[in-house]
Amino acid sequence: MNGTAKPMTGSDPILEIRDVDKAFGGVQALDRIGFALEKASITGLIGPNGAGKTTLFNVITGIFAPDAGDIRFAGQSIENLEVHQRVSLGIARTFQNVELFESMTAMENILVGLYTRTRAGMIQSMLRLPRTRQEEARARDQAMELLKFVGLQDYASRKSGDLPFGWQRMLEVARAMAAQPHLLLLDEPAAGLNMSETGHLGELIKEIRKQGITILLVEHDMSLTMSISDQIVVLDQGRKIAEGTPRAVQEDEAVMAAYLGKKANPTND
Amino acid sequence: MDDKYLPAIYTGFALGIAFLGWRIDNAYYLQLLIFIGLNTLLALSLNMLMGYAGQISLGHAAFYGIGAYVTAILSTTYQVPPLLALPAAVGAAMLIAWIVGMPTLRLSGYYLGMGTLGFGMIVHIVLREWSSVTGGASGFVGIPPLTVGPVEFASNKSYFFLVWAVVLAVIFLCRRIIDSRVGRALCAIHDGEKAAAAVGVNTRRLKLQVFVLSAGIAALAGFLYAHLVFFISPGSFGFMASIKIVTMVVIGGMASIWGALFGASLLTLLPEWLHAFSEFEMVVYGLILMVVMIFMPRGLTRGLMDIYERYRKTHDRQ
């Protein structure tokens, strides 16, 4: 419910994925995927289209159950936890096609993001006791802080569906942050952003890392990914084909072959 | 709606209702206003489920009927004082909603609509066939009037004030839920259930909770109905009754408390106005439904507001 994650020791990887398989019909979307994420690191997950990146996100967040394999978060297996329970535990995500609550304002979107960190239920809301009112006020303050963090404080009452696309992406990140996650999964956050917005995004992600949050980033924008990631995992057709520092991955032949590029360094699309 | 003015609007509304109740003595008008009140309760109940949480229910009259029949049976056959039958009536509906809701709310779209439809039909058939308990198709007679202590709500005026007091209380409580953490989560489920789950909303449990809540409010309306008319029959709680409630919400405007009120008023008064057409009644009713939904799918209140907005914009340019 409104639980918090188990306290972690410094050396545990925050996320461990072991031998995860996932097939849809005849297609093996994930094939024995395994890697680990260190706390407060940024990991870039790259690979050609159809490599299985979003599927992996969906498996980590609980939308799909893996056919085989193990996922451990902060040392405990999260196999039997539902999507919303994993959020309480500390895993948050954004979506490839921004999935904001379009009829609600920016502020309201973030307030929903705070759902796992607040507790007023139906009956408490009807009674509106002082404790509930205080929680609501605190939540609004926190939401405002998050809006400031992404630079949208002046648009708190704007309907989120009316915001320009780049800002919607920022809002979605802020909403994910509202859940106070230990692990943040970002699914192509730079897609559709221009150069300066992408730069701003990169800074934002680094700020998030400074707060001790671990980030797993799916991105096609190579300059962004390579510049901010501590490590890179490369998927191709459901399999992990490379893992390592950005430099090592850039020079890996299997990676180059997967991208069909003859150039030495994979470039921006 | 500007939130600042909301308390003033509600107070004004309450005073307006009180004024009407004080000044109107005509039995026909009072009854009409009472029925608008009951229908408003029904529309509000479904609005919470459909308008805010976005879950289609085509069998909602079943809860209306359960509320009416439970109190009818308890207060007549078993001589239970109506006031004690109230929690039983509301509780029974909520319990049934909980049981039925669990498997049904896993569905969505058309399938959810059909599931709720099937449920509604089954309840209707049970009410109609279980004659030994419910009186069967010919209905249930002899329901006693509602007494609260020394006060007996048997006159039109007293019932008018009772029903509208309940309506205002329910509006007040619903408003509170909507403007809270739960209300926002419901809207989130409506806007994107996948995303709502992804931010930690327990969508299954919340949908079930709002389903149970809306069943309870509908049963409350049923309770009030039974002690108003003293005779109930299954015909009032069938498929058409469920559709009527859906129509009130949809035409009035979903996710809008005023929309529920407006839709309830319109659909209570419409059959009265259509009596003049008598044999054209169904044709006109059906036409209105189709036309409004085709051109104003967000309901009349929003549709009219949109038209007003567009009119204002074109005139601003000049």
Next chain:
Amino acid sequence: MQELLQYLFSGMTNGAVYAVIALGFSMLYSSTDLINFAHGEFVMLGALCMVSLTAGAGLALVPAFFVTVAAVAAAGMLFERLAIRPVRHPQPIVLIIITVGASIFLRGTGMLIWGKDAHSMPPFLDIAPIDIAGARLLAQSVWILVIVTALAAGLHLFYKKTLTGKAMTACAVNKKGAWIVGIPFKWMVLLAFGMSTGLGAVAGASIAPITMSSYDMGTILGLKGFCGAMLGGLGSLWGAILGGFLLGILEAMGVGFVSSGFKDATAFLLLLLVLYVRPQGILGTAEVKRF
């Protein structure tokens, strides 16, 4: 034994009717992803038209049958053109209300034209009921069975062998893709509605001789036909046939062995069962919207 057989026969007769109605639902859904709540009213129109043309206008059976089906199909296409196509944001709830509104409208129209009385007409062939092992099978029942089989076969061939049929399936599977390859989407939907309501008319015309037709007969028939379609698998043609028959037989058994009052409940209980346990129905493979 004789009792069981009798239930089976009456069940099969009703089942055949439900099957044709279910065919209309499934066929429309597989072509357009739409569920027409007013379908039952087109059945009613078929029945009453048939009665009027044969009794009132004195038309012979065969021409009356075809005129009825054509007229109702035309009405169905008019309905699509006027009430479905103009909808800009076709969400389920909007379409449900529109088709429900249409259902009420058509019922009102039926009442205006044919009044509140029930009408009957003689069976297609004036043959005495057939006696099988002590149970009686009405000749009209055999007719209905023949018609159902012919329809099923016909539709199967249409979808599998004709270009139009394949085009229609394409539209349902992928609207944009169909449009890109030049399939006239709007015509396909129109045709689908015409075919679906035409099927409804066939059902109505077939049962007019064995039932009392009135303006309000459509609603419950439509709902039951829908239950049959869901049971067999919405969108699957053979599923509709199977579901319709299964519903008819189970209903008859229910009446025989339980009670007649709860007859109507059979359909809805089965519907709920299907939705909870296997939403795609017995033969369906369609992706079901379950969260």
